[in-house]
Amino acid sequence: MAEVTYLEAIRQGMQEEMRRDENVFILGEDIGAYGGAFKVTEGFLAEFGERRVIDTPIAEAAIVGAAAGAAHMGLRPVAEMQFIDFISCAYDMLTNYVATARYRAGLPTPMVVRGPSGGYVRGGPFHSQNPEAAFLHTPGLKIVCPATARDAKGLIKSAIRDDDPVLYFEHKYLYRRIKEHLPEGEEILTPIGKARVAREGKDLTIVTWSAMVYKALEAAERLEKEDGLQVEVLDLRTLLPMDDEAIMTSVRKTNRVLIAHEDTRTGGVAGEITARINDQAFEWLDAPVRRVTAHDVPLPYAPTLEDFVLPQTDDLVVAARWLAAY
Amino acid sequence: MTTTAASAATPAAPPHGLSRAQLHELYYYMRLTRSLEERLVNLYRQTKVIGGLFRSLGQEADSVGSAYALDRTRGDFLSPLIRNLGSMLVQGAQPLEILRQYMAKAESPTRGRELNIHYGDLDRGFIGQISHLGDMVPVMAGVALSFKMRKQPRVGLVYVGDGAMSTGAFHEGINFAAVQRLPMVIVCENNGYSFSTPMRKQTAVAQLVDKAAAYGIPGVRADGNDVLAVYGATKPAVELARNGGGCTLIELVTYRRKGHAEHDNQSYVPAGEIEAWEAKDPIDRCIRDFTAAGWATAGELADIDARIASLLDEAVGACENEPMPEAMSALDGVLADPARTELEWYRRIDG
Numbered sequence: 001m002a003e004v005t006y007l008e009a010i011r012q013g014m015q016e017e018m019r020r021d022e023n024v025f026i027l028g029e030d031i032g033a034y035g036g037a038f039k040v041t042e043g044f045l046a047e048f049g050e051r052r053v054i055d056t057p058i059a060e061a062a063i064v065g066a067a068a069g070a071a072h073m074g075l076r077p078v079a080e081m082q083f084i085d086f087i088s089c090a091y092d093m094l095t096n097y098v099a100t101a102r103y104r105a106g107l108p109t110p111m112v113v114r115g116p117s118g119g120y121v122r123g124g125p126f127h128s129q130n131p132e133a134a135f136l137h138t139p140g141l142k143i144v145c146p147a148t149a150r151d152a153k154g155l156i157k158s159a160i161r162d163d164d165p166v167l168y169f170e171h172k173y174l175y176r177r178i179k180e181h182l183p184e185g186e187e188i189l190t191p192i193g194k195a196r197v198a199r200e201g202k203d204l205t206i207v208t209w210s211a212m213v214y215k216a217l218e219a220a221e222r223l224e225k226e227d228g229l230q231v232e233v234l235d236l237r238t239l240l241p242m243d244d245e246a247i248m249t250s251v252r253k254t255n256r257v258l259i260a261h262e263d264t265r266t267g268g269v270a271g272e273i274t275a276r277i278n279d280q281a282f283e284w285l286d287a288p289v290r291r292v293t294a295h296d297v298p299l300p301y302a303p304t305l306e307d308f309v310l311p312q313t314d315d316l317v318v319a320a321r322w323l324a325a326y
Numbered sequence: 327m328t329t330t331a332a333s334a335a336t337p338a339a340p341p342h343g344l345s346r347a348q349l350h351e352l353y354y355y356m357r358l359t360r361s362l363e364e365r366l367v368n369l370y371r372q373t374k375v376i377g378g379l380f381r382s383l384g385q386e387a388d389s390v391g392s393a394y395a396l397d398r399t400r401g402d403f404l405s406p407l408i409r410n411l412g413s414m415l416v417q418g419a420q421p422l423e424i425l426r427q428y429m430a431k432a433e434s435p436t437r438g439r440e441l442n443i444h445y446g447d448l449d450r451g452f453i454g455q456i457s458h459l460g461d462m463v464p465v466m467a468g469v470a471l472s473f474k475m476r477k478q479p480r481v482g483l484v485y486v487g488d489g490a491m492s493t494g495a496f497h498e499g500i501n502f503a504a505v506q507r508l509p510m511v512i513v514c515e516n517n518g519y520s521f522s523t524p525m526r527k528q529t530a531v532a533q534l535v536d537k538a539a540a541y542g543i544p545g546v547r548a549d550g551n552d553v554l555a556v557y558g559a560t561k562p563a564v565e566l567a568r569n570g571g572g573c574t575l576i577e578l579v580t581y582r583r584k585g586h587a588e589h590d591n592q593s594y595v596p597a598g599e600i601e602a603w604e605a606k607d608p609i610d611r612c613i614r615d616f617t618a619a620g621w622a623t624a625g626e627l628a629d630i631d632a633r634i635a636s637l638l639d640e641a642v643g644a645c646e647n648e649p650m651p652e653a654m655s656a657l658d659g660v661l662a663d664p665a666r667t668e669l670e671w672y673r674r675i676d677g
C-alpha cells in the first residue's frame with residue numbers, strides 16, 4: 001500500500017476517471033505541459049493527449065462557460081482555476097448560467113470546477129481565499145471541500161460522476177502535508193452530501209471542514225488532555241447539499257456546538273449552519289451555537305497579520321472551553 | 327537606432343528630443359531595476375522574502391522606456407503589472423519601499439497587507455495592481471475618465487501581459503476606453519509566455535497589436551528591448567491621448583528570461599531560446615548604443631552603477647531588521663467608518 005499525499009490523491013482520482021470514461025476531460029491554465037501551477041495534473045498531457053488536456057487562455061469565464069457547453073453535450077469537463085481566488089472572474093457564468101441550467105432549461109451540466117483554496121501560506125489577499133460562502137447562496141451548485149487524502153480522491157471521483165455542477169475546493173496547505181495509505185485498486189467514491197465523524201466525543205461538537213479539521217483535531221486532543229473533555233469533530237466534507245442529519249445527530253449527542261471555518265465571519269457558512277441547528281435541534285442545545293472564523297478583513301500577507309486574522313488551534317481551545325463552561 | 331561611427335567629439339543628438347541627462351536617467355532606472363531584483367533574489371534565498379519573487383530580467387527597457395514617456399510634472403498616471411518594477415521606479419517608487427513590501431515590513435506602503443509591488447500612491451501617480459489579471463484596464467479607464475470629465479491634460483497608462491489580454495476585464499476596459507476616447511495608453515508586454523503558456527495558445531492573432539483594429543484605436547509595435555524605441559513608440563501615444571486623440575494600444579516585443587516566479591524551472595522553454603534573448607539584453611544594448619553614439623562614457627555609466635550599489639546597500643541594510651506589523655493592526659482600515667473591525671469574540675476572552 002502506497003502512501004498518497006492529498007495532492008496525489010486528487011491526481012489519482014482524476015486519472016482513474018479519465019481512464020474509465022472517455023468523456024472526462026480537463027481544461028485550465030498551464031495544466032498541460034507544466035502540469036498545473038501546483039503540479040496536480042502532472043503527466044496528464046503525456047497520458048491523455050492534447051485533445052483531453054486543454055491549456056486555455058487566461059479566461060476563467062470562458063473556461064467555465066465552455067465547460068458548461070461541453071457538459072450539455074454529454075462530456076464531463078473538469079475545469080481548473082489556477083488559484084480558486086480567480087473563480088470570482090467566472091462568478092457570472094457559475095451563478096447565472098451554470099447553476100440555473102437544469103431548473104431553467106432542463107439542461108444537464110455535469111461539470112467540476114476545482115482549484116487550490118485556503119490560507120496559512122503567506123499568499124496574501126488574492127492567493128488565499130475560501131470562496132464557498134459566495135456560492136452557498138446559489139441553488140443549483142454542489143460544493144465539496146475534502147480534508148483527507150481519501151476524501152480528496154473519493155470526492156473528485158464522485159464529483160466527476162455527479163450529474164450536476166460541483167465546485168471542488170481543495171486546500172493548498174494540505175497538498176503535500178497530508179499523507180495516507182490508499183489501497184491500490186480500491187474504488188474510492190466518497191458520497192457527496194455526507195459528513196464524516198473525524199473524532200468521536202460526547203461533550204461538545206466542532207463542526208468544520210477542509211484544513212480546519214486538523215486544527216479541530218489538535219484542539220480536541222488538547223482539551224481531552226488538559227480538561228478531560230470529549231470533543232467530537234464533524235468534518236462536513238460537502239457544504240452543498242449540507243448533511244443536516246449528521247449535524248443534528250451530533251448536536252443531540254453533545255448539546256454544545258462550535259462551528260469553525262477559515263473564511264471570514266459575516267455571511268459565512270457558519271451562519272447557515274447555526275440557522276439549521278436552530279430550526280432542527282434548538283431544544284437539544286445547552287449553550288448558544290458559537291463560531292470561530294477569520295476576522296472580517298481581507299487576508300493580509302505579513303505572517304504576523306495572517307496568523308492573527310486566521311483562526312488558530314488556540315482559538316478553538318478557548319472557544320470550546322467557553323462553551324463547555326456555559 | 328544605428329550606431330554609425332559617431333565620433334565621441336561631436337555625437338549626434340539623441341533621438342526623440344531626449345537630452346543626454348535623460349538618456350543617463352533611462353540607463354539609471356534600467357540598472358536600478360535589475361540590481362534591485364538581484365538584491366531581492368539574495369534575500370529570497372535567505373528566506374527573507376516572505377512570498378514569491380517575480381523577475382523582469384530582460385524586460386527592463388520596456389518598463390522604463392514606456393513609463394519615462396509619461397509627464398510626471400503634469401500628473402500622468404500608470405498602473406503596473408508584476409513585471410513593471412522599472413515603471414514603478416520611474417514613477418517615483420523607492421527601492422526601500424519595494425524591499426519592505428517583499429519582506430512584509432510594518433513600514434511597507436501597504437503595512438504588510440499586500441505583497442511584492444502591489445501598492446500605489448495617488449500623489450506620485452501610480453495605482454497598485456491586484457492579482458486578477460486584466461482588472462487594472464477598466465480601473466485605468468476610470469482614472470482617464472476623470473481626466474476627461476475635468477478637462478485635465480493628463481494621461482493614464484496601464485500595462486497588460488500577453489496572457490492578461492485574454493481576460494474579459496481587458497476586453498471590457500479597452501473597449502470602454504476606446505468608445506469614450508479616453509486619454510489612455512495600454513502597453514502590452516509581449517514577453518512570449520504567460521506562466522508556461524506560449525503566446526500561440528493565448529491568442530490566434532499573429533501580433534498582439536492586431537487587436538487594436540478590433541477596438542477602432544491605433545496600434546503601435548516596437549522592440550521592447552530597445553529603450554529608445556520603446557520611448558519613441560510610447561511618447562507620441564501619450565501626447566495623442568493628452569491632446570484628445572483617445573487611446574492607443576502599444577505592443578512591446580520582449581522576452582521573459584526567468585521563470586514566471588523564482589520557483590519555476592522553465593522546463594517548458596525550448597533549448598537555446600533563453601540564450602538567444604540573452605544576446606539581446608536591453609541593458610547591454612543600451613550601454614553599447616549609448617557609448618558608441620557618444621551619449622555616455624563607460625566611466626559615466628560605471629558611476630551610475632556605483633551610485634545604485636550604495637543606494638541599495640543602504641536600503642537593504644535599513645530594511646532587514648525592521649519589524650513586521652503589529653498583529654492588531656490587521657483590523658484597521660477596512661472601511662473609513664467604522665475604521666476598525668471588531669475583534670472576534672474568542673480573542674476577547676482569556677484562555
Ligand SMILES: Cc1ncc(C[n+]2csc(CCOP(=O)(O)OP(=O)(O)O)c2C)c(N)n1
Nearest residue numbers: 086409457458459487488489490519520521
Ligand atoms: C484572472 C487571473 N487568472 C489567473 C491568474 C494566474 N496568473 C498569474 S500571472 C499569470 C500569467 C500572466 O501572463 P502575462 O499576462 O503574459 O504576464 P507575464 O507574467 O508574462 O508578465 C497567470 C495565469 C491571475 N493572476 N489572474
